[in-house]
Amino acid sequence: MIGCGSMGGGMALLFAEDGMQVALSDPSEEAMDAVIAKAEQSGYNGRMTKHKDYDSLCKSLSSPRLLIFSLPHGNVGDKVLEGLLPHLSRNDIVLDCGNEHFANTERRQEKVKNTGIRYVGCGVSGGYQAARAGPSMCPGGDVSALKELLPLLEKVAAKDKAEKPCVGIIGKGGSGHYVKMIHNGIEHGMMSAICEAWGIMRKMGMEYEEIGNVFSQWNSEGELRGTFLISIGADLSHKREPGNDGKAKEDPNNHPLVLSEVLDKVVQDVTGEEGTGIWSNTEAIELHVPASTLNVAHALRLASAFRGDREKANDAFDGGFPPAQMDINDKTAFLEDLRKATYAACLASYIQGFNIIARADQEHKWEIDYSQVWQIWRAGCIIQADYISDEILAPVLKSKPSSDDLNLNFSSRVAQDVRRCFPALRRVVGKAIETDQVVPAISATLEYFKIISGTDLPTSFYEAELDYFGSHMFDKKGDGDKEVKKPMEGKHHFEWKPATSQKEVYGKNYKI
Ligand SMILES: NC(=O)C1=CN([C@@H]2O[C@H](COP(=O)(O)OP(=O)(O)OC[C@H]3O[C@@H](n4cnc5c(N)ncnc54)[C@H](OP(=O)(O)O)[C@@H]3O)[C@@H](O)[C@H]2O)C=CC1
Numbered sequence: 313m314i315g316c317g318s319m320g321g322g323m324a325l326l327f328a329e330d331g332m333q334v335a336l337s338d339p340s341e342e343a344m345d346a347v348i349a350k351a352e353q354s355g356y357n358g359r360m361t362k363h364k365d366y367d368s369l370c371k372s373l374s375s376p377r378l379l380i381f382s383l384p385h386g387n388v389g390d391k392v393l394e395g396l397l398p399h400l401s402r403n404d405i406v407l408d409c410g411n412e413h414f415a416n417t418e419r420r421q422e423k424v425k426n427t428g429i430r431y432v433g434c435g436v437s438g439g440y441q442a443a444r445a446g447p448s449m450c451p452g453g454d455v456s457a458l459k460e461l462l463p464l465l466e467k468v469a470a471k472d473k474a475e476k477p478c479v480g481i482i483g484k485g486g487s488g489h490y491v492k493m494i495h496n497g498i499e500h501g502m503m504s505a506i507c508e509a510w511g512i513m514r515k516m517g518m519e520y521e522e523i524g525n526v527f528s529q530w531n532s533e534g535e536l537r538g539t540f541l542i543s544i545g546a547d548l549s550h551k552r553e554p555g556n557d558g559k560a561k562e563d564p565n566n567h568p569l570v571l572s573e574v575l576d577k578v579v580q581d582v583t584g585e586e587g588t589g590i591w592s593n594t595e596a597i598e599l600h601v602p603a604s605t606l607n608v609a610h611a612l613r614l615a616s617a618f619r620g621d622r623e624k625a626n627d628a629f630d631g632g633f634p635p636a637q638m639d640i641n642d643k644t645a646f647l648e649d650l651r652k653a654t655y656a657a658c659l660a661s662y663i664q665g666f667n668i669i670a671r672a673d674q675e676h677k678w679e680i681d682y683s684q685v686w687q688i689w690r691a692g693c694i695i696q697a698d699y700i701s702d703e704i705l706a707p708v709l710k711s712k713p714s715s716d717d718l719n720l721n722f723s724s725r726v727a728q729d730v731r732r733c734f735p736a737l738r739r740v741v742g743k744a745i746e747t748d749q750v751v752p753a754i755s756a757t758l759e760y761f762k763i764i765s766g767t768d769l770p771t772s773f774y775e776a777e778l779d780y781f782g783s784h785m786f787d788k789k790g791d792g793d794k795e796v797k798k799p800m801e802g803k804h805h806f807e808w809k810p811a812t813s814q815k816e817v818y819g820k821n822y823k824i
């Protein structure tokens with residue numbers, strides 16, 4: 313295990329728990345010692361060794377060697393691979409379990425291609441608790457390596473309710489890391505919607521623990537049932553500081569709720585700690601996929617990171633536009649609307665994520681196995697959402713989906729849910745806007761469903777302006793050919809205003 317941080321350390325313990333010998337490598341000896349100490353405490357005596365150099369690490373492993381990376385993304389992995397290569401042999405496997413950019417994965421796969429060493433990009437999800445207990449794993453790359461790895465990965469991976477492991481061969485090249493990257497994009501859309509719903513409930517005058525109970529209810533039945541991010545929201549809403557006596561008690565003065573002390577700042581995109589939020593949105597834009605729920609979720613994270621800038625703007629705007637208390641007549645009915653609106657945003661996040669994956673799959677020819685994507689996201693991962701998995705994804709992904717099937721916006725089953733939730737979504741957004749609530753992902757979802765299903769968009773005017781100043785051409789409503797349906801340049805230009813000389817524009821005062 314190369315990299316013994318929160319994920320690598322957890323996975324090292326998981327492998328040891330399953331009876332394997334684990335060799336550790338990390339620049340920090342304390343990090344390795346801490347993992348070994350936990351292994352000893354857990355009774356996995358003698359199953360771990362620590363190594364300060366690659367020679368000793370690689371000599372300690374039986375052939376073919378398996379080297380698991382759990383490293384920060386980017387050049388750390390390049391340096392580690394460079395250092396390891398002289399010590400590796402044909403058929404050895406590098407299993408990169410970090411959140412690496414798929415292009416780096418493919419570059420490394422290409423680099424080792426002629427050596428017979430196999431580099432597999434494997435997204436791992438579920439956070440450090442899942443790393444320890446069994447994560448959802450998303451490997452892609454060389455099929456021979458994947459087939460060799462699968463029995464081991466199936467042993468350690470999370471298991472769904474049917475006891476099936478949440479791991480499978482995703483596809484070729486960097487597809488494993490790609491699918492994990494989009495998992496995180498979906499995660500961000502869902503997290504934004506859920507925190508926005510939480511913000512609304514706070515402004516409805518609800519206490520932290522009452523909101524936790526609502527999340528608990530949402531998680532137990534209906535469209536948000538079995539949604540990991542809702543379930544941890546329910547749990548964390550009740551957690552209290554231990555207090556001086558070391559015990560979590562109900563006395564709110566001595567034992568404040570931890571959540572009540574958390575500042576509104578999400579920074580990992582900006583610090584470079586994680587890249588998946590940036591990459592998934594960049595991919596959406598580069599592949600021409602409308603993904604507004606994911607895009608604005610990212611923008612919220614970015615704005616939130618710069619607390620100091622927000623404070624300055626708040627001063628400049630003389631207090632800004634703080635959300636007002638919400639006066640809701642029928643609380644039960646409004647909470648039901650909010651639940652449906654939150655679900656709509658989670659569903660939109662999934663739809664947008666699949667649209668990005670499908671487009672990338674076509675472009676890179678990865679031959680992604682979508683039934684495996686479905687299985688991998690059944691449990692152990694952050695975006696686990698049982699209703700979406702059972703009701704929406706299963707019918708599409710379990711049998712070989714066509715590219716049209718993968719666009720969930722063409723599905724009558726999805727349409728049924730969107731139509732059912734749309735009035736609630738509209739009411740929530742309307743009320744939230746009236747009272748200045750922060751609802752970027754929820755409101756973008758309302759717009760998203762209007763835009764992607766709209767056949768009378770105001771972009772007629774946009775297109776006319778583009779043609780006016782840029783001669784960008786346009787299609788006409790009467791044009792009945794197939795090309796009209798495709799994203800192809802229009803056939804018409806109108807001379808809205810002929811180009812004239814500088815003299816004609818600036819008149820008498822014009823001087824050379
Ligand atoms: N945290 C999470 O919830 C999840 C994280 N991931 C991904 O997993 C990877 C690891 O994440 P996480 O465990 O949270 O991060 P950590 O920072 O906790 O762990 C990374 C570890 O890599 C070590 N490291 C740095 N350089 C080297 C090197 N040259 N050789 C060996 N080890 C090195 C670090 O050591 P040192 O600290 O001494 O620099 C650190 O112990 C990342 O790619 C992350 O994106 C994936 C899913 C979930």
Ligand SMILES: O=C(CO)[C@H](O)[C@H](O)COP(=O)(O)O
Nearest residue numbers: 437438439496580586588694
């Ligand atoms: O990959 C993950 C989950 O799937 C990690 O938890 C990741 O660290 C979360 O960070 P970010 O919000 O930037 O994706």
